[in-house]
Amino acid sequence: MDGGSKTSARPEKNKGVINLPAGLLGFEQARNYILLGSQEEAPFMWLQMADEPGLSFLVVEPCRVVENYNPDLADEDVEFLGLSNPEDALLLNIVTLHEDGSVTANLKGPIVVNRYTLVGKQVIPRNVSDYGLQHPIAAATTAPMA
Amino acid sequence: MLVLARKRNQNIVIDGRIRVRVVRLDRQVVKIAVEAPRSIPVFRLEIYEDIQKNNHSAATRGARKAPRLTRKQFNPTDTQGRQ
Numbered sequence: 001m002d003g004g005s006k007t008s009a010r011p012e013k014n015k016g017v018i019n020l021p022a023g024l025l026g027f028e029q030a031r032n033y034i035l036l037g038s039q040e041e042a043p044f045m046w047l048q049m050a051d052e053p054g055l056s057f058l059v060v061e062p063c064r065v066v067e068n069y070n071p072d073l074a075d076e077d078v079e080f081l082g083l084s085n086p087e088d089a090l091l092l093n094i095v096t097l098h099e100d101g102s103v104t105a106n107l108k109g110p111i112v113v114n115r116y117t118l119v120g121k122q123v124i125p126r127n128v129s130d131y132g133l134q135h136p137i138a139a140a141t142t143a144p145m146a
Numbered sequence: 147m148l149v150l151a152r153k154r155n156q157n158i159v160i161d162g163r164i165r166v167r168v169v170r171l172d173r174q175v176v177k178i179a180v181e182a183p184r185s186i187p188v189f190r191l192e193i194y195e196d197i198q199k200n201n202h203s204a205a206t207r208g209a210r211k212a213p214r215l216t217r218k219q220f221n222p223t224d225t226q227g228r229q
Contacts, residue, residue, distance in 0.1 A: 026198035041212035076185050096204045103213045109197035133196050139213040
């Protein structure tokens with residue numbers, strides 16, 4: 001094994017690291033992320049930038065907090081991610097903790113990850129207008145805002 | 147950047163396969179029809195900007211606590227037995 005190239009094309013080498021070749025909208029240069037979770041925080045998880053620790057996103061699988069969420073992926077996104085069927089895809093939606101204590105999820109721009117290759121992309125589904133940018137989640141923050 | 151003046155029902159063709167047509171023209175609003183192959187995503191600019199802004203405001207530095215779901219939203223097959 002060589003010294004560990006971050007841009008290696010071999011998925012085994014980067015196991016556990018989610019690679020977003022296009023980054024996130026607004027963070028196009030941040031391509032590698034680690035998904036962190038704990039039983040205590042479930043179903044929420046943290047998507048942490050591997051290249052700049054400390055900058056993280058709270059994420060959640062939408063099936064845990066939203067009903068009837070069926071983002072219709074563009075063909076080229078399905079192709080880009082190498083998805084053979086829907087079960088191959090892990091969906092993660094970015095969660096915002098608001099000043100007033102409310103919690104919302106962005107359903108307009110889900111992060112779709114191929115479970116096997118760990119390659120992902122923040123996509124805009126074809127039915128984006130059916131969903132909200134700040135969809136309320138029934139949750140409460142447990143600590144005062146930092 | 148190309149700036150073209152079009153009247154109602156006139157068209158612009160991009161790359162030989164994307165067609166843009168002015169459908170309606172009012173004082174404040176222009177209604178535009180875009181015909182493109184399915185492989186080409188077409189969205190209002192605001193979608194991209196809104197998601198970008200949302201990403202920026204959601205990004206956190208340092209430790210924050212995840213929220214707790216209220217009981218109703220728990221997956222019914224969850225065996226945690228949390229209040």
